[in-house]
Amino acid sequence: MEFSTQTTASLHQIKTAALAVGVFTDGVLGTAADIIDRASNGALRAVVKTEFKAKPNTHLVLRNLPGVTAARVILIGLGKQDSYNAAAHAGAELAFANYCAGADLAEGVSTLAAIDCPGTKIRARARAAAVAAGRATYRYNATLSEKRDPAPKLKKITLSVTRAQATEAQHGLREGRAIANGMNLTRLLGDLPPNVCTPAYLGNTAKKMAKEFKSLKAEVLQQKQIEALKMGSFLSVARGSYEPPAFIILKHTAGAKTAAKDRKAPIVLVGKGITFDAGGISLKPAANMDEMKYDMCGAASVLGTLRSVAELELDRDVIGIIPACENLPSGRANKPGDIVTSMSGQTIEILNTDAEGRLVLCDALTYAARFKPAAVIDIATLTGACVVALGHINTGLFSPSDELAEGLLQAGRDANDTAWRMPMDDAYQEQLRSNFADVANIGGPPAGAVTAACFLSRFAKDYPWAHLDIAGTAWRSGKDKGASGRPVPLLVQYLLGQVS
Structure with a gap:
């Protein structure tokens, strides 16, 4: 599993197999989701209004959104905005990682986690993303004559951050990867x-x-x-x-x-x-x-x-x-x-x-x-x-x-x-x-x-x-x-x- 940070392009311009953005209940969009909504001329908000309740640990896959380069935009349910915390954020990261681990992603293509969490530090969010990816890709096959579960498709997590956040995010990803391996x-x-x-x-x-x-x-x-x-x-x-x-x-x-x-x-x-x-x-x-x-x-x-x-x-x-x-x-x-x-x-x-x-x-x-x-x-x-x-x-x-x-x-x-x-x-x-x-x-x-x-x-x-x-x-x-x-x-x- 590879981990990296992305600081050079706007979210809607990043070429990736899966882009995760957070959505709160009652149609409240997180910062990243709002960027994608504006780039797609309101397409995301329209879907949220009619199809996605944004309950915790739920997701909805949107493909080929206009104005968005990512092949898929994964809406991640964050629950109520006033009760969103680090624990809920970890659940959101795991929901995204679980989807990517089972989805048919192109070999070696990076996926991008851009779920924000007000009130938490970028190092903690990066650590949670890496831990979630490790948990999602665990498979027990040691005593099976044939592998029962397909190999995880998740190969790489790229975290969307500002330049000022990059160093701390990289520390968090390194810590999260080590924790996941343990x-x-x-x-x-x-x-x-x-x-x-x-x-x-x-x-x-x-x-x-x-x-x-x-x-x-x-x-x-x-x-x-x-x-x-x-x-x-x-x-x-x-x-x-x-x-x-x-x-x-x-x-x-x-x-x-x-x-x-x-x-x-x-x-x-x-x-x-x-x-x-x-x-x-x-x-x-x-x-x-x-x-x-x-x-x-x-x-x-x-x-x-x-x-x-x-x-x-x-x-x-x-x-x-x-x-x-x-x-x-x-x-x-x-x-x-x-x-x-x-x-x-x-x-x-x-x-x-x-x-x-x-x-x-x-x-x-x-x-x-x-x-x-x-x-x-x-x-x-x-x-x-x-x-x-x-x-x-x-x-x-x-x-x-x-x-x-x-x-x-x-x-x-x-x-x-x-x-x-x-x-x-x-x-x-x-x-x-x-x-x-x-x-x-x-x-x-x-x-x-x-x-x-x-x-x-x-x-x-x-x-x-x-x-x-x-x-x-x-x-x-x-x-x-x-x-x-x-x-x-x-x-x-x-x-x-x-x-x-």
Whole structure:
């Protein structure tokens, strides 16, 4: 996918296969649409008045408009003008990209996105256009004997800008392309079947990334090395499976332009890597259990984010940590009532073996302290309770740090990958009390997502920490089943904001 800017010609004079212009409801034209309307002697306004209601995420294709050089003018519905914002703009860009990805465009011909959004910066609009193009061109064909979907026709996006906007637009396109590439890696890893995407596969993916990008260095610890670290909690989940566990460390090092004395402490991302979760002895119901291949989407989002960071050559050290294994029932698997000792030395009573994500994450959070991080963010498809609380719109955000939480919330708003902060009052910790160990791994049905975060907080006291529960946002079910690539945009946006 190529991205460029166009500053030399008026919109109606640009030769392109598809020109996108925005239209608000009630016939209100955006700036670009008004230019096209005047060039075509009111032809666009006449069509809008009679045929196009301009609802969000809708479009109408007009061909061979008089006075307009573009082969097609794509009217993109923007909704009500007074409620149009960055999120609505991202939806408009995606509607255009989806059309272009499936349309019969001439090979190599550029398409032009000229959707304006009052109150937003050109860099953000350019980034949204590139992310939308990347999302629209993702196709899963890895395990199909024949490609089911036609190859995307979208080859190039050209953004219409003024000369003064060109530099910022190019920065935005570069950022958006990197985010889209990271999202699509995350989506592919999530969509792969669990007999392919094993812990070893995730480790090999990290190693391949390190070969592709010079800023990355990968290390994959095997069973004996993990045992030497005394990660008893993580290993207790892994022992029920034939597949051996892998503990993956992927480091991005900032460029040489940052002097050693000025180098800031790294930001650490920890991703839950349960490549298949049957629930262990506390077996899940059979219905929709296939979707438990997505229980490694936290790990996938860490790899996707590191890919974006490496492509952008981000001038900040970032470390990804992934504890990867399967959670299956067997004669060696955890049993309800077992007590295990974590790397931190804290003992854990396992009351439900299907609350395994926190058991692998707690040892990874303890390991993260050795890097003396500026912040640690863990990402996990952790609880069904978070889906009940927030549905599939917002990621659940938990953090005792107001500064870190607000930074992540703002990044989510800027990236149109939103999160919602949940409570973490100390009173919830009482639900995790055990008569036989330092802590129980579940706190009962009330506030299940909150008590899961409270459990993790006991292992993350040495640094600013946040937990993202992506159980409701990491994938879609139903006829459009597939990984979403979230929260890569939020994480990359946050990391971009940490570079100074």
